[in-house]
Amino acid sequence: MDNNSVILVCALQLFSQKGYNAVGVQEIVDAAGITKPTLYHYFGSKRGLLDSLLAEYMTGFFRVIEPAAEYDGDITNTLNKITFAYFNYAQKHKQFYRLALSSWFAPPDSEVFNAILPYMQRQQKLMEGIFLNAAKQHGNMKNRHEVYAYAFLGMINTYIGIALNGVTKIDDNTVYRVVHHYMHGIFS
Amino acid sequence: MDNNSVILVCALQLFSQKGYNAVGVQEIVDAAGITKPTLYHYFGSKRGLLDSLLAEYMTGFFRVIEPAAEYDGDITNTLNKITFAYFNYAQKHKQFYRLALSSWFAPPDSEVFNAILPYMQRQQKLMEGIFLNAAKQHGNMKNRHEVYAYAFLGMINTYIGIALNGVTKIDDNTVYRVVHHYMHGIFS
């Protein structure tokens, strides 16, 4: 593996575990077995490293999410597809999803929040598109697409958080239950 | 207002806006119009300041939450009470709730996460108690209380997040809708 990739791997591990601000550049290059100038040659700055890291993983993330988020006429089925895609990616890239979640909830003037903001807005728009389409068939959804999208993403991330913290596991049955809960509540 | 309180107010403002690690002690004392020895006299360390801050607000928080979380025989009604208590406190102390949310989702080895962990576990236990009680009347809830509690807290925090980010507002109607969504799904 070339140094560029080694740095990304080590940085992801450290950032997701201790937080961006608590990790020094020296710590990263030590973990990667290189020296500072090498890191600065590839990424220009610590912030540049964070941006590259997010760009790298988010590209693969949206490549999975966006096809899954095409409304197929059945809202339940569509939400199942998306949820499965999210769970799948989060499970395959736990460290990255941890970093993404912590960045999304980070303080508004923090670097990590501003670094991840555009990617989160893109997800939000993607979800809103689904509920806008669904509203054509389900009139009571009208003008609520923004909150629906936000709440659905929140629910997905809640369950991914449960899984990442080891409270429960993610399997096909979990996906069904989460969407069913979102659609029909806790009892049915 | 005495210096102790001024420091707490300034620290909360800065921590919630920029993040604990991104705020220096010097920045806090400048904002408070004092000098470092004063801060260290009252709080001993930067971490001690964070702990005092959380203890201060969490005391008031649980004084509101815990009475609201007493199961009254009707699960829907109980969840309404709790949700109202949460929304009410979050709205009254937006900066604190922002800090709490970002700390809860912070990386596992970060200081803020470990500082807030016990308070979050206390909330989790509180919620589990409700669902354990409700399971006596609703058999299908059995052995799910852990996940139910986590998911309910996740949903509450999702909607508080929506409100804190200005997407929607929190009023009595929102409380009803959130609990209704949790209990009966998106359509009904």
Added chain:
DNA sequence: TTTAAAATATACCATACGGTATAGTCATTG
């Protein structure tokens, strides 16, 4: 085989960090 560019190391910079030793100030109390 020369040459140029990409990649990497040594050693360093200015600054900011969390924290403290010392010297008071000031109100309360005996």
Added chain:
DNA sequence: CAATGACTATACCGTATGGTATATTTTAAA
């Protein structure tokens, strides 16, 4: 009045921070 203890300012400590000037090695093309 004397003295005590809570409180606060000046000035400083060692260390770690993000970042870089310079020099050297490696790689690949001409």
